[in-house]
Amino acid sequence: RSKQKTRWQCSACGATTSGWFGQCPSCREWNTIEELSERPTAGERVVLAAPGAKSKPVPVTEAQAEAAGETRLRTGIAELDRVLGGGLVPGSLVLLGGAPGIGKSTLLLQACTGLVSAGEGERTVLYASGEESIAQVANRAARLRGGSFGPGDEHLLLLAETRIEAILDHAADQAGRRPDVLVVDSIQTVYSDAQEGLPGNISQIRSVTGHLLSWAKTTKVPVVIVGHVTKDGQLAGPRLLEHMVDAVLSFEGDEERATRMLRASKNRFGSTAELGVFEMTGVGLREIENPSEAFLADHPEQAIGSAVTASLEGSRPLLLEVQALLGPSPGGSPRRTCVGADPNRLAMLLAVLDRHAGLFVVDQDVFVNVAGGLRLNEPAADLAVLLAVASSHMRKPIPAGTVIIGEVGLTGELRRVPRLDERLAEAARLGFSRAVVCGRGRDSKRKAPRKTGLELIEVQTVAEAVELTF
Ligand code: TYD
Numbered sequence: 001r002s003k004q005k006t007r008w009q010c011s012a013c014g015a016t017t018s019g020w021f022g023q024c025p026s027c028r029e030w031n032t033i034e035e036l037s038e039r040p041t042a043g044e045r046v047v048l049a050a051p052g053a054k055s056k057p058v059p060v061t062e063a064q065a066e067a068a069g070e071t072r073l074r075t076g077i078a079e080l081d082r083v084l085g086g087g088l089v090p091g092s093l094v095l096l097g098g099a100p101g102i103g104k105s106t107l108l109l110q111a112c113t114g115l116v117s118a119g120e121g122e123r124t125v126l127y128a129s130g131e132e133s134i135a136q137v138a139n140r141a142a143r144l145r146g147g148s149f150g151p152g153d154e155h156l157l158l159l160a161e162t163r164i165e166a167i168l169d170h171a172a173d174q175a176g177r178r179p180d181v182l183v184v185d186s187i188q189t190v191y192s193d194a195q196e197g198l199p200g201n202i203s204q205i206r207s208v209t210g211h212l213l214s215w216a217k218t219t220k221v222p223v224v225i226v227g228h229v230t231k232d233g234q235l236a237g238p239r240l241l242e243h244m245v246d247a248v249l250s251f252e253g254d255e256e257r258a259t260r261m262l263r264a265s266k267n268r269f270g271s272t273a274e275l276g277v278f279e280m281t282g283v284g285l286r287e288i289e290n291p292s293e294a295f296l297a298d299h300p301e302q303a304i305g306s307a308v309t310a311s312l313e314g315s316r317p318l319l320l321e322v323q324a325l326l327g328p329s330p331g332g333s334p335r336r337t338c339v340g341a342d343p344n345r346l347a348m349l350l351a352v353l354d355r356h357a358g359l360f361v362v363d364q365d366v367f368v369n370v371a372g373g374l375r376l377n378e379p380a381a382d383l384a385v386l387l388a389v390a391s392s393h394m395r396k397p398i399p400a401g402t403v404i405i406g407e408v409g410l411t412g413e414l415r416r417v418p419r420l421d422e423r424l425a426e427a428a429r430l431g432f433s434r435a436v437v438c439g440r441g442r443d444s445k446r447k448a449p450r451k452t453g454l455e456l457i458e459v460q461t462v463a464e465a466v467e468l469t470f
């Protein structure tokens with residue numbers, strides 16, 4: 001008999017430790033160390049080929065041919081398909097994470113009905129819910145369908161079940177076929193017989209995910225699992241789940257607004273830069289095809305401390321508004337508060353503004369907010385943040401219809417940004433008339449004509465930008 005040994009593991013990052021700690025030595029989360037049973041259970045051993053089939057080495061050239069033959073399943077929701085990289089890949093395991101109530105089940109139900117209607121009777125989808133009764137799910141599906149079901153909707157099968165072995169039994173070949181897509185909502189409610197512990201604990205989540213991964217790889221059926229995340233954005237299960245799956249999508253938004261954003265934080269089959277934008281309505285999620293319009297809808301024409309920039313979100317340029325507010329700091333250490341922007345980058349921009357544009361702002365409390373709940377994710381937005389701060393400091397609005405695009409360097413020089421023409425075209429489409437961009441500077445004789453029709457203000461330094469924008 002083998003010696004019984006206890007293992008300990010962090011439920012947040014998956015690090016194993018020598019014993020119990022209050023705080024994980026690896027990721028510094030509190031109260032995340034759990035005891036594991038020594039013997040790995042069924043789900044923990046992931047199987048990558050069909051049972052009985054022997055694995056064998058394949059020439060790289062032939063393996064590629066096999067991969068190229070894999071056609072993606074489109075969900076019919078263009079925003080979701082784009083974030084996935086073109087649809088669901090056969091045999092892939094996708095995790096959809098998001099806060100409770102954000103709309104994960106709604107998005108997946110819409111995707112399921114989209115999949116079956118595109119399949120024209122040839123495709124079935126199995127939606128296993130451990131959260132709601134089948135009547136609840138069916139009522140919601142009917143509502144999303146506009147009140148009544150249509151032809152072909154019977155190919156969406158609902159299952160209320162929390163035991164993974166039972167879910168996979170139902171998904172297994174029955175009467176010669178299995179579903180073309182399996183959805184499990186949510187990973188925190190499902191458990192395995194082979195594993196001890198309550199649903200939602202680390203061993204269970206790992207075991208269930210292992211079962212689903214093996215099943216997806218051996219059957220080539222794509223599996224989508226829902227995972228709830230906590231308020232601070234961590235998966236309420238282990239982060240190690242992210243290592244097991246092929247793609248991690250996160251669904252975000254805030255309670256006050258109906259706008260929802262879908263991003264891939266990991267994607268083995270596509271880019272992680274794409275952004276999908278939706279609006280939650282009374283009849284489900286509506287795709288927002290022109291997100292710039294949505295995000296600029298409430299943008300005031302001329303307001304102190306407001307600047308508009310054109311950011312790249314994957315394949316699309318997106319116009320967004322940066323707001324800044326400065327105020328005298330009562331204490332000795334001024335505050336920097338950022339929503340949607342990086343505080344370290346802001347500190348750098350304030351120092352540059354001070355040193356190279358002669359605007360003394362470093363003793364002020366500074367608040368920066370990106371409107372619409374978006375995040376700035378590239379340095380091309382630097383100049384807009386800097387000019388929003390300058391606008392608040394000087395109490396002068398940036399003239400209406402101005403878009404600002406440029407990266408700021410420590411020496412106060414501006415840097416060019418990738419794909420400027422696409423950004424300018426998007427600004428022109430939305431009626432902007434003036435663009436402040438990195439260019440040859442005011443002394444240049446030749447003005448590079450660009451087809452967009454925008455008046456281009458080309459600047460080389462932040463001092464020039466402050467002088468020529470206002
Ligand atoms: P849900 O998809 O259940 O969230 P999750 O699965 O992420 O927990 O969405 C729940 C919220 O969405 C709920 O507060 C009601 C709202 N909702 C709508 O506004 N319109 C709709 O058509 C649906 C189905 C839900």
Ligand code: MG
Pocket residue numbers: 104105106131185
């Ligand atoms: Mg749900």
